[in-house]
Amino acid sequence: MNEAVFQTPYAMNRTAKQDSLVNELKGLTDFHQRHCEPYRHILDKVPFEPEVLRVEDLPYLPVQLFKMLDLCSVPKEEVIKTLTSSGTTSQQVSKIFIDRATSELQSKALVTIVRDFIGKQRLPMIIIDTKNVIKDRKAFSARGAGIVGFSNFGRNHFYLLDDKMEIDWPGLNAFLEKHAGERILLFGFTFMIWQYLFKVCRNQRIQLPLSNSILIHGGGWKKLNDEAVSNEVFKQALFGQFQIPLIHNYYGMVEQVGSIFMECEHGYFHTPGFADVIIRDFETLKPVANESKGIVQVISTLPQSYPGHSLLTEDVGTIHGEDNCPCGRMGKYFTVEGRIPKAEIRGCSDTHAYDRQIGVNV
Template sequence: MSASAIDALFAAEPFPRSRGGRFVAALRDCARLQARRFPALARLYAREGFSPAALRSEGAVERLPFLHVAVFKEHDFRPRPPFRPALSLTSSGTGGQRSRIVLDEGSLRRVRLSARKVYAALGMVAEGRPANYLCMTYDPRQAKDLGTAFTDELLTSFTAKAEVHYAIRRPSGGEFRFDLDAALAALGRMSRSGLPLRVLGFPAHVLFTMRAWRERGLPPLRLGPESWVLSGGGWKGHAGDAIPKVEFYAEVSSWLGIPRANIRDLYGLVEHGIPYVECRLGRMHVPDYARVIVRDPWTLKSLPHGRKGLLQLVTPYLTSYPSFSVLASDWGLTRPLCRCGTPGRTLELLGRAGTAPAKGCAVTAAELLRAA
């Protein structure tokens, strides 16, 4: 069975004025491919009375069965041989709570393409213009299979690269640690280069570096309107406390000397792969490559715009792993429009669900800071 409908969706623009039927056609083909590859998924469909052939309209998408994200942390769904993955990725949870997904060549190509198109549509791709990168995340040469490292390495491809510095490294024979002194030195060096700077990674690390910069009596920077902060990974600080987002944006804008609109956050899961990125007004946009369904936690019925619930994330890019329809452990709601002019729905995150949530990126970042 071909993936032509899937590829056609990802060849199109991420925020079209009219949805058309590309997403539904791609999802139908993806569901068929997945059911053939994963017998457990076919059994789930049979139990739920669902057939991929029923995916004929947008309204049918919410009837697509899902697996909770915790399932992928407890079970190995890698396809059986002779399947050979193009890339394997893990989530950044700790304490044994990691997901491992595998991407075939088509899935890897589509996830890269989707990220580039989403960021380009929101004004963050500058091909041919060199920039420095201060990445507050794992060095991908040492964390080759970690999803956050893959994401940040991908984000460095949106301009020509000058200097790239990764702040989380593993000394020979040791554990990963955030090297504050090296990050401060790199920031000082890059700020004097005359090139734009892009700061990527965990908000906790950006905040930690900013406070250390100020404590050492170093002056505010003036990096200008071509520099950016592209954050992601959650909003827990050094002591595990919540980082106030509005205050973070204001302080970082003042510290680096960049427009407030040039600080953008990203939401994503390694199990899902599609980025939900903020526009200039701070609203996360849902691209046409995915659908976000908000579900009541008790009934699991879908909820209308403006109602808080658990997030079901659906995308047909992934044909090599059964997490193309996943229920996340995050609260959120959707809105139908954004004043920025970008078409489509927006996503508002409202925190992690559960009284004992699995450790995620933000908690891992806080633990690294305590060791810094």
Template sequence: MSEPGVFTLPQPARERILLPALRELTEHHREHSAEYRRILAALDHRPGRAYRTLSELPWLPVGLFKRHTLRSVPAGEVFRVLTSSGTTGEVSRVYLDRAAAAAQQRALAAAMRTVVGRARLPMLLVESRAVLRDPGALPARAAGVLGMMGFGRDHAFVLDEREAPDPAAVAAFLHRHGGRPFLVFGFTFLVWSRLYDLARQHGWDLSHGLLIHSGGWKRLTDRAVDNREFRERFTSDTGLRRIHNFYGMVEQMGTIFLEGPSGDGLYCPDFADVLIRDPVSWRVLPVGEPGVVQVLSTLPRSYPGHVLLTEDLGVVHGVDDGDWPGRRFSVLGRVPRTEPRGCSDSYPGRAR
């Protein structure tokens, strides 16, 4: 059902490929973005500088996308503006031309085929259709749902138009499709607080399901539910065993870091990598030491989002020693005193 996809490169080969590509992107954005050019000048990163390792490349804090217009295409070529799900009124804005939007969708598809395969499975969305009604810029939550819907068919929604649970809709979906493979997608907090609770209440068998979920761990931590318990309780109470968490952000939309089959960590696609930095010295930390997550991707070309310092804490668990090649890591939470955000963390607070 699944296929090799884009989680194939051992770490040494990955770095040999990524370094020249990211150097080229740095010069591309320097040439096409005046804002980025000024930032590099302020950091004393001059044109033609020789970057010998990924860690030497200039990174931008993701917060800059909330305060600056960072794009590397003319305003008239902007096809879509993606916005993050910040809760304080400040949101990131990411500018895509048509080529960038298409590249993001291709990259997402290649990553998802690793676990989903090429067949479009019946799909259960732990969402409401109401979240998709946005005529302008796409918030991260809606963009994530729309991006995933293309991998399924005969879509059913766990939540009704008022964003309340709709057990009849889920029961009807399972009656039609529950006896053979089907796909489930949702943001982590909603999957736990809505689908898991409903499945346990109604005794639903989800053993043929494949769950893809992301974001919202802060609320689950508040409930003392970690990734291991999440997986174990879904398996024991609903029969659902095929579960893949993923990590991504609007500032690098299309680049997803996907959990391996055994749940041993998140993995980088072949066109991306992750570093963990000390929050004081900014040095790159070794395996096992937690710090601030830095993400690198060759995907962003219409805006300078190819090397970003996130507002998340994480830790690398190992390199070339897990389900798939490359670095495997976990996200531990938000950096203290940064704005809590996340697609499902912005969900209306009716469920407690």
């Protein structure tokens, strides 16, 4: 693992980053092929050249496979926690098996990414959720994993919602009074913030003193898209209600916890040195040029205990450039529109057919 990327996650240019990623990803592919039997069977059916020189030529898995198979590359006794997806769109959930080494890498990666945006000082923190979601530390949902990960950047944590998913007004008022004049960190999942904080305060005409705060949020966009709430509308609404000056969305998934893509001041997600994205054509699955829409493939060198280092998602995205974002961060910068519409899933028929074939034959 290249330790330098954990010190300066957005300093590596394209050439250096690609060389580093190829070497590490080839090593991970070989490791998982030797230690995860289902993954080995998959690669037997989609052979690749071990001498590949480009990240885009390495094999990848459809993310749906984690809902169909138990993919683990370490002995079960070394698994310290199992993460699951939310399961909101299907009864099946992804299961991600984490050992201690992978957990430590995930934590280290998240720290170096988030500190680049909010600084090193731990801030008084409001978590826009209920504490119940983190009760079982060995079997986290994606929501629980996110809360535990981001809570490391705060202090004096206050969970905004009670067991009934209602705002704890006495607790909130006491927290705000105690930390008056201090910068406050808020964290939550996008839909939860919209549904249980913004809408409640808007309907009751409550404006909280949050003009010296920073909000980090992610996930849960499907329900907001159904309400025609875009990222820009979300930001404007929260600024109008609470005067929150800094709002950072992030793109990530339970299958690659820790390796998140934070949104910069100009509205773009950024790839850190240990992660990357590729956008693939809906029909051919070949990489497309910048400014072209396609299916998002996510790359990460963090997954050591399971073969999640190269995954084809079900999201639509666009890469807008590399090493030249106005924010000054190196690496690719991109946007994500949401899930592949049903009308376009037909273009991914090869992937979905391959997905089903693997589920039957391994």
